[in-house]
Structure formats: C-alpha cells, structure tokens
Amino acid sequence: MKKSVFLGTIAVAGLAAGAVSAQTLDEVQARGELNCGVSTGLAGFSAPDSDGEWQGFDVAVCRAVAAAALGDPSAVNFVPTTGQTRFTALASGEVDMLARNTTWTFTRDVDLRFEFVGINYYDGQGFMIPRELGVTSAMELDGATVCIQTGTTTELNLADFFASNNMDYEPVPVETNAEAQQQYLAGACDVYTTDSSGLAATRATFEDPSAHVIMPEIISKEPLGPVVRHGDNEWGDLVRWVLVGLIAAEELGVTSDNVMELAEGTNNPSIERMLGNEGEFGPILGIDQDWMVNVISSVGNYGEIFEENIGEDTPIGLARGLNAQWTDGGLLYAWPFR
Amino acid sequence: MTSMTEPPAESFRLSQLIYDTRYRSMTIQVVAFILILLALFWLGRNIVSNLEDLGKDFDFGFLGSRAGYDINQRLIEYSNDSTHARAALVGILNTLLVAVLGCALATVLGVIAGVLRLSNNWIVARLMAVYVEGFRNIPLLLWIILIFAVMTEATPRPSDFRGDRPEASMILGDSVAITNRGVYIPNVFFTRSLGGNEMAEVTDSAEATVIASSSGLDWFVIILVFVASILGARAIGRWATAKQEATGIRPAGAFWMQVGTVVVPSVIVFLALGATLDFPGLRGFNFGGGIHLRNSLIALWLALALYTGAFIAEIVRAGILSVSKGQTEAAFALGLRPNRTMNLVILPQALRVIIPPLISHYLNLTKNSSLAIAVGYMDVRSTLGGITINQTGRELEGMLLLGLFYLVTSLVISGVMNIYNKSVMLKER
Numbered sequence: 001m002k003k004s005v006f007l008g009t010i011a012v013a014g015l016a017a018g019a020v021s022a023q024t025l026d027e028v029q030a031r032g033e034l035n036c037g038v039s040t041g042l043a044g045f046s047a048p049d050s051d052g053e054w055q056g057f058d059v060a061v062c063r064a065v066a067a068a069a070l071g072d073p074s075a076v077n078f079v080p081t082t083g084q085t086r087f088t089a090l091a092s093g094e095v096d097m098l099a100r101n102t103t104w105t106f107t108r109d110v111d112l113r114f115e116f117v118g119i120n121y122y123d124g125q126g127f128m129i130p131r132e133l134g135v136t137s138a139m140e141l142d143g144a145t146v147c148i149q150t151g152t153t154t155e156l157n158l159a160d161f162f163a164s165n166n167m168d169y170e171p172v173p174v175e176t177n178a179e180a181q182q183q184y185l186a187g188a189c190d191v192y193t194t195d196s197s198g199l200a201a202t203r204a205t206f207e208d209p210s211a212h213v214i215m216p217e218i219i220s221k222e223p224l225g226p227v228v229r230h231g232d233n234e235w236g237d238l239v240r241w242v243l244v245g246l247i248a249a250e251e252l253g254v255t256s257d258n259v260m261e262l263a264e265g266t267n268n269p270s271i272e273r274m275l276g277n278e279g280e281f282g283p284i285l286g287i288d289q290d291w292m293v294n295v296i297s298s299v300g301n302y303g304e305i306f307e308e309n310i311g312e313d314t315p316i317g318l319a320r321g322l323n324a325q326w327t328d329g330g331l332l333y334a335w336p337f338r
Numbered sequence: 339m340t341s342m343t344e345p346p347a348e349s350f351r352l353s354q355l356i357y358d359t360r361y362r363s364m365t366i367q368v369v370a371f372i373l374i375l376l377a378l379f380w381l382g383r384n385i386v387s388n389l390e391d392l393g394k395d396f397d398f399g400f401l402g403s404r405a406g407y408d409i410n411q412r413l414i415e416y417s418n419d420s421t422h423a424r425a426a427l428v429g430i431l432n433t434l435l436v437a438v439l440g441c442a443l444a445t446v447l448g449v450i451a452g453v454l455r456l457s458n459n460w461i462v463a464r465l466m467a468v469y470v471e472g473f474r475n476i477p478l479l480l481w482i483i484l485i486f487a488v489m490t491e492a493t494p495r496p497s498d499f500r501g502d503r504p505e506a507s508m509i510l511g512d513s514v515a516i517t518n519r520g521v522y523i524p525n526v527f528f529t530r531s532l533g534g535n536e537m538a539e540v541t542d543s544a545e546a547t548v549i550a551s552s553s554g555l556d557w558f559v560i561i562l563v564f565v566a567s568i569l570g571a572r573a574i575g576r577w578a579t580a581k582q583e584a585t586g587i588r589p590a591g592a593f594w595m596q597v598g599t600v601v602v603p604s605v606i607v608f609l610a611l612g613a614t615l616d617f618p619g620l621r622g623f624n625f626g627g628g629i630h631l632r633n634s635l636i637a638l639w640l641a642l643a644l645y646t647g648a649f650i651a652e653i654v655r656a657g658i659l660s661v662s663k664g665q666t667e668a669a670f671a672l673g674l675r676p677n678r679t680m681n682l683v684i685l686p687q688a689l690r691v692i693i694p695p696l697i698s699h700y701l702n703l704t705k706n707s708s709l710a711i712a713v714g715y716m717d718v719r720s721t722l723g724g725i726t727i728n729q730t731g732r733e734l735e736g737m738l739l740l741g742l743f744y745l746v747t748s749l750v751i752s753g754v755m756n757i758y759n760k761s762v763m764l765k766e767r
Contacts, residue, residue, distance in 0.1 A: 084728050091392060091733075112731035113393050133497075133623075143622035145519060150720070151728035156406045159418035170519075170624065171408050173714040173725075187495040188518050188633070190623045230393065 448650025
C-alpha cells in the first residue's frame with residue numbers, strides 16, 4: 001500500500017510539473033488568443049481609446065504577433081501590468097509576452113530568466129519639471145522631490161545619478177504612470193522622472209503641456225523591447241522575427257497600402273522571401289506561410305506604427321532620432337530574411 | 339455464581355477499522371493526516387519542479403547584495419549602497435512605526451467613541467454612531483486614498499510659502515508647516531550629545547527622517563530616566579496610600595511630589611544634553627530641518643487609526659454594556675460622580691470583555707498596514723516585498739520572509755496582549 005501511495009504521488013507531481021513547460025505557441029493557437037502584457041496606461045504606447053480598444057506603439061507589437069500566430073490582429077487579450085507585477089505575470093504564464101516599455105538589462109535577461117527578443121524603442125531616462133520653477137538642467141535638482149515608478153530601472157538610475165553627482169533628493173514612490181501624473185500635477189513632487197518617451201507621452205495628456213519642460217540630460221540608456229519567458233525558443237523566435245519583420249518592412253518599403261500588391265510578386269527577392277512567396281519561413285516558425293502579409297496589412301510597418309502613435313504629427317510628437325532606420329542615421333537594423 | 343463468561347477472543351478484522359466505533363475515529367484521523375501530508379508534499383514538489391522549469395534556484399544570498407534604490411523614510415542609516423537586508427529592515431521599522439502609532443491612536447479614538455456612543459446626550463451619541471458606521475462599513479483602502487488625496491490636493495505647495503507675499507504661511511509661531519508633501523514639525527536635537535554627534539550632522543537638511551539624526555543613545559537615556567521616575571512616582575503613591583490607610587489622612591503634597599518626581603529628572607537630563615529645537619524652514623525645493631511627517635505616513639496612520647478605532651469603539655461599547663447596570667447604580671448610591679464611576683467601576687470590569695477582541699484588532703491593524711503601497715509608504719511590503727523582489731526576481735524567498743515577518747510580529751503582539759489580558763482577567767482562586 002505504501003508503495004502505491006508513493007507512486008501515485010509521483011504521478012500527480014509529474015502531471016503538475018508538466019503544465020508549465022508546454023510550448024507557448026501551441027497554447028496560444030489552442031486558446032485562439034494571445035495574452036499580451038502591456039502597461040496600465042501610457043498615451044501613445046499602450047492605452048485604451050474612447051471605444052475601449054487598446055491603441056499604441058506597444059499594443060501594435062502585440063497585434064502584430066497575434067496576426068502572425070493566429071492570423072487575426074484582434075485576437076489579443078491585453079493584460080495591464082504595473083512595473084512591479086509585469087515579471088511575475090510573465091514568469092507565471094499569465095501572459096505570453098510583455099510589450100510594455102521594459103528595459104533590456106543583464107539581470108533581467110540572465111538572472112530573472114527572461115528573453116528579450118529585440119529592441120523596438122531606444123530610449124533614455126529624462127526629467128520633467130514645471131517651467132515656473134526655472135530649472136534648466138538636471139544638475140540643479142539638488143534637494144528636489146522626485147516622483148518615480150517603483151520596480152523600474154529608472155529607480156536605480158535615479159539613485160546612481162544623484163549619488164554620483166553628490167546631490168540629495170526625496171523619492172516619492174508611485175505604482176503607475178497615472179498615479180505619478182496626479183502626484184506631479186498636484187505638486188507633491190517637483191520632478192517626474194521616467195523614460196523620456198514616457199515623459200513626452202505623459203506631457204501630451206496635460207491640460208497645458210507647454211508649462212512643463214523636459215530636461216536636456218538623458219541619464220541612462222533604456223533599450224525597450226518585447227519580452228518572453230526564457231527557455232521556449234520557438235516562441236521567442238516567432239516574436240523576434242515579427243519585430244524584425246516590422247523593421248525590415250519599413251526598410252524595404254513594404255507598407256500596409258502596398259503589401260497586398262507586393263504579395264502577388266515583385267522582383268525584389270528580399271521582399272519575396274519575407275512575404276512568403278519564396279522559401280518556407282512561416283511553416284518553419286510553425287505558422288502560416290503568409291504571416292508577414294497578415295502582420296503588415298493589419299498594423300503596418302515599423303515606421304507607420306511609429307508615425308501613427310507617437311510620431312511628430314501626434315500630440316506626443318516624438319522625433320525618430322535613434323529609432324530611425326540605419327540608412328537614415330538611426331539604430332534600427334533588421335537582420336536579413338534568408 | 340462464580341462462573342464468568344469468557345471474554346470473546348480478540349479477533350481483529352480490517353473491517354473493524356470502519357465499523358467499530360473504538361477504532362473509527364482513529365482511522366479517520368490517520369487517513370486525514372496522510373491526505374494532508376500528501377497535499378503538502380504535492381505543493382512542495384510543485385514548487386521545486388516549477389522552479390526547475392523556470393531555471394531558478396532557492397537562495398537567500400540576494401539579501402547581502404547592494405540594494406541600489408533609495409527609501410525616503412528611514413529610521414536607521416540607509417543609502418542605496420546598503421544591502422537588501424538593510425532595506426528590508428528599514429521597511430520593517432516603518433511598518434512597526436505605523437503599526438504602533440496606529441494602535442495607540444485607534445485605542446484612544448475607540449475608547450472615546452465607544453464611551454460617547456453610550457452618552458445620554460442625543461447629538462453626541464448619534465455623531466459617534468455616524469463615525470462608527472461610516473468607518474466600519476467602507477473599505478479601508480478607500481479611506482487611505484481619500485485622506486492621502488486630501489493631503490496632497492488641498493494643502494499648499496512648499497513654493498506657496500515663498501516670496502514677499504506668500505499664499506500660505508506656517509502655523510503655531512512659524513514652527514509647523516503643513517504642505518502637500520507632508521507636515522514639518524520642529525525637531526529636538528542635542529548640542530551636548532552622548533553619542534558625540536555635532537550640530538553639523540543635525541543641520542544636514544537632506545536627513546529629513548522621522549526620527550532625525552539625533553543620537554539614539556540620548557533618547558535611550560531620556561526614556562530610561564523617564565521610566566525610572568515614573569516608577570519612583572508610583573512608589574510615592576503607594577507610600578501615601580499606605581499612610582492614608584493607616585492614619586486616615588493622605589500626606590500633604592503627595593500629589594505634587596509625584597508630579598515633581600516625574601518631571602524634574604527628565605527636564606534636568608534634557609537641559610544637560612543641551613536640547614534645542616530645530617525649526618523647519620524653506621531650503622531649496624523643499625522645507626528642510628525639523629521632522630518631516632510624510633503625507634503617506636499621515637494618510638496611512640490616520641486611516642488605519644480611524645478605521646480600527648471604529649471597531650474598537652464597538653468593542654468598548656459592548657464591554658461597557660456587559661457590566662451589569664447594578665454596578666452603576668451601586669456606585670451612584672455610594673456617591674461617586676459619573677466620571678469616577680466610569681473610570682473606577684465600569685471600565686476595569688469592562689476590560690475583561692474588551693481585551694480579547696482588542697488583540698485581534700491590533701493584529702488586523704498591523705497586517706492592514708501592508709496597504710501602504712497604495713500611497714507609496716515604504717513599509718516592508720514595499721521594500722522587501724516590492725522593490726527588492728522586483729529587482730532581484732526572488733519572489734518566493736521574498737514572500738516567505740515577508741510572511742514570516744508578519745507571522746512573528748502578530749504572534750508577539752498577541753503574546754504581549756495575552757499577558758496583559760491575564761492581569762485584568764477575573765482572578766479565580
């Protein structure tokens with residue numbers, strides 16, 4: 001009897017252990033929906049619009065992956081996560097991927113067991129301060145009260161920046177961007193610090209954006225990108241190549257307008273391979289042959305996503321800067337589809 | 339008739355384990371015990387295999403590595419170069435600070451509200467009913483956020499105190515500033531400190547911790563002297579009572595001797611240490627100097643105290659009602675005034691009923707203080723359970739430590755309160 005109990009226990013434990021390591025792509029396809037972790041609300045990057053539809057630069061990455069894996073850009077279940085909950089949500093399998101301004105760092109990549117598939121926004125940490133305070137440089141912030149989102153790299157950069165410049169500050173920890181905005185506007189902190197794209201996005205939602213200035217100093221490198229769990233390389237490859245595809249499409253001039261036309265055949269072999277007219281790239285990834293056609297036709301290429309959500313014609317008004325194609329002096333450099 | 343029937347031979351069949359009442363309860367317990375063990379084993383096994391799948395190990399080594407983040411309210415020395423263990427300790431002290439402050443204020447509020455709710459004055463009794471029902475029936479988190487929002491939105495900014503014609507001004511003779519970043523009150527520091535810290539350290543405005551940078555040794559000495567003088571005063575009281583019982587006359591001036599014994603030694607120590615007040619003043623972006631009571635602390639403290647106070651009020655009311663009306667009538671018949679009746683006759687008896695549920699509300703308050711995250715108060719949930727876990731990815735270890743801390747704290751509180759309960763319990767001989 002003892003033996004059978006023991007064996008039974010082993011069997012139960014074995015079953016329980018099996019659940020976690022299943023393939024994410026199979027799970028997503030079986031579920032028919034992608035669980036995508038986004039931020040709790042950052043205008044231009046991920047925020048629900050007036051119809052309750054999630055919109056934004058990070059949201060587009062989720063939709064692109066859903067279009068590739070499921071053929072349907074709307075088959076996404078958006079899971080809002082805070083700086084503190086995002087990694088637990090990903091590690092526990094609550095979300096299949098994170099697309100939420102997450103900085104690629106050594107610790108997160110190696111020690112926390114995550115896989116950064118690439119970089120979709122090159123950013124750096126900045127400071128925003130009301131114009132009336134008359135501060136022109138971050139070096140004048142000695143003694144300031146600083147609002148900061150907890151559980152972020154900015155928290156650590158801030159400590160390093162003030163310590164290395166022999167300045168003091170008073171941190172006011174907040175959970176979300178919305179909370180930080182409320183505290184900052186109420187004057188409970190002098191300065192708000194986060195990634196400078198986040199500052200621009202936040203400032204765009206203010207009643208009077210011109211009353212606030214973003215300091216010229218960028219105190220850190222913040223390469224932001226989508227994250228998946230470590231260990232499921234097939235899923236990681238899929239998300240990575242969707243991102244690369246978005247960037248390559250811009251470089252190759254494939255847009256949401258002309259993708260259908262180009263899919264019928266062109267004389268550019270690179271485009272032929274990417275759009276699935278040549279080679280077996282989709283099936284190798286475990287998805288449809290026309291996956292990139294689905295992606296581009298539903299969300300557009302990288303440049304289109306950028307211009308639509310955070311570009312210079314939007315209220316957020318971010319310049320391409322480092323996020324231009326390498327041919328235009330930026331850092332975006334898509335690896336070849338070959 | 340000496341013949342006895344032979345007892346039937348002890349034959350044991352397996353079915354007896356279920357059908358024989360002598361064995362049945364034992365069987366059930368053994369089976370339940372095995373099931374519980376299996377469940378525990380399954381959970382443990384699950385943790386181990388999941389950790390393996392994630393490629394994570396189980397290691398508390400992260401506590402010794404550099405934390406890298408700053409904490410605004412710290413009762414002990416801490417910087418971003420300190421370890422995660424130190425950060426956890428800072429958080430623990432912050433938790434204990436708000437728990438102690440909260441329990442003290444909640445008890446005062448609760449006792450007052452509970453007694454007043456039984457008042458014969460209609461308005462007072464109804465007002466207290468509104469307070470109790472209002473706070474008891476609305477979630478604590480809403481009160482915390484509401485008080486915090488009022489503190490940040492309705493109070494002036496530090497910059498409003500600036501200029502020739504400031505929009506806001508400090509109160510109580512320019513000694514207290516109420517701002518949307520917290521309340522700044524004067525701080526006591528010692529110019530002839532035993533710890534040997536000099537003025538330079540104290541005037542360091544950035545060190546705006548709740549207990550400012552005065553040496554802990556000074557405060558320790560003062561508390562020691564204070565406790566000793568209270569013991570002295572009680573000895574005088576006992577002597578006077580004994581004298582009164584022997585002679586019928588209480589020695590003249592016994593009360594003033596007690597007051598003197600309590601006050602004089604402490605004042606002498608204060609003066610000897612060169613106690614001086616450090617007033618808050620505008621420095622740079624903020625107020626500097628003095629003690630900075632942050633809005634997060636005030637909001638959390640008030641909300642916890644008001645909320646728990648409402649429950650304590652009901653406990654106190656129940657305790658008072660549990661004392662038979664005959665006791666009040668007897669006290670009145672002896673000529674005691676209502677005030678003294680309450681203090682000398684009713685409350686001491688009511689305490690027996692009040693203490694046990696009071697313990698559980700102290701525990702609740704302590705555990706509820708983990709809602710601090712809502713207003714960014716850096717308690718142990720925010721440091722160890724929040725930022726440290728997030729920066730190191732040690733969820734399991736961090737949560738275990740956090741649970742252990744709350745468990746130990748709760749057990750200590752209930753242990754201490756149980757000792758107190760024993761002292762007020764009905765003595766049965």
